[in-house]
Amino acid sequence: MSQRIIRSGVGLGAGLLLAYVALMLMPLLLAGMQDRAPRPVRDELASGMALVAFAMLLAEFVLSGRHKGLSGRIGMDSIMRFHQFMAHVLLAFILIHPFLYSLPMGVVAPLGDLDRETWLQLTTWPGITGLIAWLALFIVVLMAAVRDQLSWSYEAWRISHAVGALLVAVLGWHHTVWAGRYSGEPLLAGVWTIALAIAVIALIHVHWVTPLLQRRRPYRVAAVRQEADRTWTVDLEPDTDGGHSGARLEYKAGQFAWFKVGGPLGRITEHPFSMSSAPAQWPLVSFTIKEAGDFTDRIGQLPEGTQVYLDGPYGNFTLDADDNRPLIMLAGGVGMAPVMSLLRGLRDAGSKRRIILFQANRHEGQILYAGELSDMANSLDLRVHQVLQEPPEGWSGERGFIDRRLLESTLPEDLRQAAQWAVCGPPAMIDALETLLLRDFRVHRSGILSEHFHYRFGDRAGKAGHFLRAALAATVGLLLGLILFALRG
Numbered sequence: 001m002s003q004r005i006i007r008s009g010v011g012l013g014a015g016l017l018l019a020y021v022a023l024m025l026m027p028l029l030l031a032g033m034q035d036r037a038p039r040p041v042r043d044e045l046a047s048g049m050a051l052v053a054f055a056m057l058l059a060e061f062v063l064s065g066r067h068k069g070l071s072g073r074i075g076m077d078s079i080m081r082f083h084q085f086m087a088h089v090l091l092a093f094i095l096i097h098p099f100l101y102s103l104p105m106g107v108v109a110p111l112g113d114l115d116r117e118t119w120l121q122l123t124t125w126p127g128i129t130g131l132i133a134w135l136a137l138f139i140v141v142l143m144a145a146v147r148d149q150l151s152w153s154y155e156a157w158r159i160s161h162a163v164g165a166l167l168v169a170v171l172g173w174h175h176t177v178w179a180g181r182y183s184g185e186p187l188l189a190g191v192w193t194i195a196l197a198i199a200v201i202a203l204i205h206v207h208w209v210t211p212l213l214q215r216r217r218p219y220r221v222a223a224v225r226q227e228a229d230r231t232w233t234v235d236l237e238p239d240t241d242g243g244h245s246g247a248r249l250e251y252k253a254g255q256f257a258w259f260k261v262g263g264p265l266g267r268i269t270e271h272p273f274s275m276s277s278a279p280a281q282w283p284l285v286s287f288t289i290k291e292a293g294d295f296t297d298r299i300g301q302l303p304e305g306t307q308v309y310l311d312g313p314y315g316n317f318t319l320d321a322d323d324n325r326p327l328i329m330l331a332g333g334v335g336m337a338p339v340m341s342l343l344r345g346l347r348d349a350g351s352k353r354r355i356i357l358f359q360a361n362r363h364e365g366q367i368l369y370a371g372e373l374s375d376m377a378n379s380l381d382l383r384v385h386q387v388l389q390e391p392p393e394g395w396s397g398e399r400g401f402i403d404r405r406l407l408e409s410t411l412p413e414d415l416r417q418a419a420q421w422a423v424c425g426p427p428a429m430i431d432a433l434e435t436l437l438l439r440d441f442r443v444h445r446s447g448i449l450s451e452h453f454h455y456r457f458g459d460r461a462g463k464a465g466h467f468l469r470a471a472l473a474a475t476v477g478l479l480l481g482l483i484l485f486a487l488r489g
């Protein structure tokens, strides 16, 4: 059953990919239908690239939004990776396109009288807006690529990313509609205006409408307790004061929500955290949070009664109730939080599944939920392997990392093949384990669940590699469309 859901997610992904390529090529179709004299191939390619890239740019606003249903099927990390990859492809198209023009864009004039600046209309307003958008796009994408190296806070980067992208979209729209050879036609100009409006609405929706709706359903901090070294559990409960309904948060064990402490209306200060509780614990919703920066370093001091807003649930790190395969869980550090949510959900459902948990940490003080895990062994068919990098003297558990040696020595091959795997932890750990499972243990991709806490563009392994291939397939589709457009004359 779980395989079926994941396969249907894959089918949905393929369908969405096709829809994306078709939608991005639509401006080419509308341009191709216009009755215009053919130009040399490289000029058509230049115009075509600009048309496709502008459609992709506007689509990025929708892709970077939050889609509960979609993230529940194909995962937020996958959506974000696709967003990041396509941003690089559209940047390449935009950067290249002005250099391809050999003729003035739709200008019928004696070529000898025109220098290159005039051809590109750089001395006109649409040329100037195009040039600014061209440069600004480069900066926006570059700053996203080197975000981890910037000394800016995540929030400052996020504001600059949203504002920069909006600037590029508005200036790009002006340039496209007023300088474009094809986009000045009423039909295509109308399409661009509607698409720009949708992009702006998507931005407003996530930054302002969602927070406004959340205000109707506030939570308050019921308790904060230290769970392990530099790691805290925050229990929330619905805040029903002031006539709020306290409606139930309909989440599945393993999902995450965006967590925002009171404050201004915008969503800039939100942070994503996995629920570590399971739905049956309602009206309590718990998060286990590790100190990792500006916001999380202060989480242990969050006073009881503080108002919190949640936007969720999101994510597809979830189990299917009818799945009876053995379950092998690999958790590193605070990656144990959504894994604990899954375990609590299985316990609450009286699951009979065979479960083997490998919990990895650097030292003993970081081990999460040790007491509850040993209690769980009474109600679940659960075996726990604690793995420490720096074990104390006399440590009887495993030493080192969760790696091939450990998994091969503990799990027979038929179990490794038959099991469902759930992996959550630091990015390097997820990448290494997904690669091990897929390449060496030959586990089918549909048998692996994973949740990434950090969306890194450079990731190539496991699920990231799969989405890289999907994004490459979309790029090939777009390039084919562009070639057909350029050669149509």
Ligand SMILES: Cc1cc2nc3c(=O)[nH]c(=O)nc-3n(C[C@H](O)[C@H](O)[C@H](O)COP(=O)(O)OP(=O)(O)OC[C@H]3O[C@@H](n4cnc5c(N)ncnc54)[C@H](O)[C@@H]3O)c2cc1C
Residues within 6 Å of the ligand: 076, 148, 153, 154, 155, 256, 269, 270, 271, 272, 273, 274, 275, 288, 289, 290, 291, 292, 293, 294, 295, 296, 297, 315, 334, 337, 338, 451, 452, 453, 454, 455
């Ligand atoms: C789906 C998901 C589930 C997560 N679940 C948990 C969990 O259960 N427990 C836990 O301790 N951590 C979890 N995290 C990680 C957590 O969101 C970050 O550690 C936290 O946001 C860091 O914020 P900071 O201001 O303290 O640190 P900063 O120094 O500001 O950020 C450190 C890094 O965290 C990431 N980050 C910061 N803010 C955000 C944000 N608003 N959105 C996305 N990424 C951000 C960035 O990569 C940043 O470089 C999860 C992350 C994701 C994406």
